Amino acid sequence: MRRLRSHYDAAWKEIVRFLFRPLMLLCFPNIAALIDWSVAIEFLETELQSIAPRSKSRRRHVDTLVRFRYLNGQAQRILIHLEVQSQPDTEFSMRMFQYFYRLFDTYGPPIVSVAILADADPNYRPEVYEVDGSGKKCQFDYHRCKLLDFTDEFLEQSDNPVAKAILAHRIAQRTMQDPNQRKVLKLAWVRELFRFNFKEEEIRLLLRALDAMTPLPEDLSIEFRDELIQTDPKTMKPYITSFERIARKEALAQGRTEGQTLTLRESIRDLFEERFGFLPAGVGTRLEMESDPKVLKVWLRRVATIETPEAFLALLGISRG
Numbered sequence: 001m002r003r004l005r006s007h008y009d010a011a012w013k014e015i016v017r018f019l020f021r022p023l024m025l026l027c028f029p030n031i032a033a034l035i036d037w038s039v040a041i042e043f044l045e046t047e048l049q050s051i052a053p054r055s056k057s058r059r060r061h062v063d064t065l066v067r068f069r070y071l072n073g074q075a076q077r078i079l080i081h082l083e084v085q086s087q088p089d090t091e092f093s094m095r096m097f098q099y100f101y102r103l104f105d106t107y108g109p110p111i112v113s114v115a116i117l118a119d120a121d122p123n124y125r126p127e128v129y130e131v132d133g134s135g136k137k138c139q140f141d142y143h144r145c146k147l148l149d150f151t152d153e154f155l156e157q158s159d160n161p162v163a164k165a166i167l168a169h170r171i172a173q174r175t176m177q178d179p180n181q182r183k184v185l186k187l188a189w190v191r192e193l194f195r196f197n198f199k200e201e202e203i204r205l206l207l208r209a210l211d212a213m214t215p216l217p218e219d220l221s222i223e224f225r226d227e228l229i230q231t232d233p234k235t236m237k238p239y240i241t242s243f244e245r246i247a248r249k250e251a252l253a254q255g256r257t258e259g260q261t262l263t264l265r266e267s268i269r270d271l272f273e274e275r276f277g278f279l280p281a282g283v284g285t286r287l288e289m290e291s292d293p294k295v296l297k298v299w300l301r302r303v304a305t306i307e308t309p310e311a312f313l314a315l316l317g318i319s320r321g
Contacts, residue, residue, distance in 0.1 A: 004179070004215040004216070004217065005215070006172045006176075006212070006213045006214065006215065007212040007213065007215075008118070008169065008172070008212070008213055010212055010301070010304050010305055011165070011168075011208070011209040011212040011213050012118070012165075012209075013064075013305050014205060014208065014209065014304070014305065015162060015165050015205070015209060016064050016080060017043060017064070017307075018201075018205055019161055019162050019165070019202070019205065020041055020066065021037060021041075022160045022161050022162045023162045025160065026158070026160045026162045026163060027114075027116055027145035027162075028114055028143055028145060031078075031112065031114070031143065034070050034071060034072075035068050035069070035070060035071070036068070036069045036070060036071045036073075039068065039069040041066055041067070041068050042066065042067040042068070043064060043065070043066055043067075043307070044065040044066065044067055044077070045064070045065070045307065047065055047106075048063055048064070048065035048079075050106075051099070051102035051103060051106055063079070063080070063099075064079075064080045065077060065078070065079055065080075065103070066078050066080065074110070076110055076112060077103065077107060077110070077111055077112070078111075078112040078113075078114065079096075079099050079100070079103060079111065079112070079113045079114065080114055080116065089126075092115075092126045093126045093127060093128065093129035093140070093142075094129055096113055096115060096126075096129065096140070096142050097129045097131075097140040099113065100113050100140060100142070112143070113142035113143065114142060114143040114144070114145070115142060115143070115144045115145070116144075116145045116147065117144065117145065117146045117147065117148075118147050118166075118169060119148075120148070120173045122148050125144075125146070126144065128140065128141045129141075147166050147169070150163070150166060152167070152170070155167050156192065159196050159197070161196075161198055161202045161205075161206060164189070164192075164193055164196075164206050165206060165209050167189060168189060168206070168209055168210045168213050168214065169213055171185045171186060171189060171210075171213070171214050172213040172214045175214070179216055179217055179220055180220065182214055182216060182220075183216055183220045183223065183224050185214075186210060186214055186216075186224060187224060187227055187228060187231075189210065190207070190210070190228060190236075191231060193206060193207075194232075194235055204274060208274075208304075212304075260293050261291055261293055261296065264293060264296035264297060264299075264300055265287045265288070265290075265296065267300055268287060268296065268299055268300050268303055269283075269284065269287065271300070271303050271304060272303050272309075272312065275303070275304075276309050278309075280309055280312075280313060280318075282313070282316075282318045283312075283313070283316065283318065286316045286317070286318055287299075287316075299315065299316070302315055
């Protein structure tokens with residue numbers, strides 16, 4: 001049976017950006033207690049890209065640089081490095097150190113470095129990075145959160161939405177070779193999700209994360225959707241378009257080319273409207289003008305993580321004026 005690829009990085013990038021506060025409260029409560037949450041959080045993607053070290057490995061990770069303000073009024077930058085679905089990496093702490101000293105050199109103190117380890121190896125515990133030269137040592141330490149340290153029971157009972165994202169991640173890790181079990185666990189996960197009083201936008205984000213992390217073959221995806229609707233039609237119906245879109249994308253991934261361009265255009269429209277609540281003027285026309293599936297696939301991937309509607313308009317070459 002062909003193994004389906006989980007898109008962890010795209011899912012976690014959205015979680016970090018749109019659930020930043022619950023992420024910090026769950027993973028780094030001591031830091032979260034110092035942050036003035038009444039002041040807007042600023043994400044510094046461009047600044048991070050300019051200093052990011054190159055990695056020899058092909059491991060997937062999500063890096064985010066955030067500016068916030070402490071309760072005492074001090075401005076602060078925090079580097080969040082999320083290592084996703086990786087194997088033990090001997091260079092991990094060195095890369096964290098490289099990020100730190102490049103940020104320090106560019107912006108000066110204070111810089112806070114944190115790492116969220118989402119791998120499945122309980123013995124993988126990166127330690128302090130040490131530079132030893134001429135008998136003198138320089139040690140660099142950083143905050144670490146190992147997601148495996150949270151028990152299933154804790155995550156299931158928690159009312160923090162990020163706890164549910166971690167559970168979705170675990171479903172993906174535990175069912176890579178068993179799509180039937182994955183379908184069962186996905187159904188249980190969604191049903192449990194609606195026991196909590198999450199906001200509608202949080203529910204949609206978590207469903208997108210589940211879709212991205214736990215893809216199913218087309219037949220099981222259809223079964224999953226149908227069983228979900230039958231469970232509680234009134235509750236599930238407003239959210240079902242997300243699962244229908246994923247089913248279409250999985251069909252494309254398995255080599256089905258019929259109607260590919262039409263499906264890609266529709267998926268871009270659906271996902272953009274789901275993320276931002278509207279479709280800007282000119283986007284529909286621009287999508288109809290583009291007939292290259294490769295270009296449309298790039299746009300579909302970008303619309304899942306792009307920061308603003310204006311950024312997507314620029315990607316499509318649409319003037320804002």
